[in-house]
Amino acid sequence: MGFFLALLLAGLFASPLNAAQLQICTDDKTVSWIREHDDQRIRSLFVGVLTKASMKVDDYSICEVEYPVAPQMLEVETRGNLRMFALLVPTYMRSFSDVELQGFMAHEVGHVAVGKAHGRGIGVEKMADAKGASWIGKEAMVAFLNSIRRELHRYSQQLHAGIKAEIDERLQALGALK
């Protein structure tokens, strides 16, 4: 993880501090499993979600990763109390629809808004879902959760039952399951 953070930080400080522009994830072309996300559709969707969430766009960057499989938001600790965040988007998500990506992004930004005080676990996942839904609507969050079910084959077999159960519980919390 140390190597990873150093890589991201190098990228973050290399970019100009333009208002309302995403920071650069990394400009290191020698590392193949993480790169600046170059899909304009996905970049604009992320800026849109950040704007709806009233987040500062230039506190964020967006990276494409081959690994890890699970999409996530990485908090990048920087100098002083400056907090920055890198959204890690696995390559397979390029095929996701706008609404699925918006759900995913709003969920991850939801984690930033919820904060770390609540620890980990399904309780926090539901809080991030609810936050995300308040910004972009419940339908996008439901679409995102259903997309995880569709992509279940990417996770190891012994995780499938647990992931399915968690998704069902989260859909239920959103009022999307009876």
Ligand SMILES: [Zn+2]
């Ligand atoms: Zn989450």
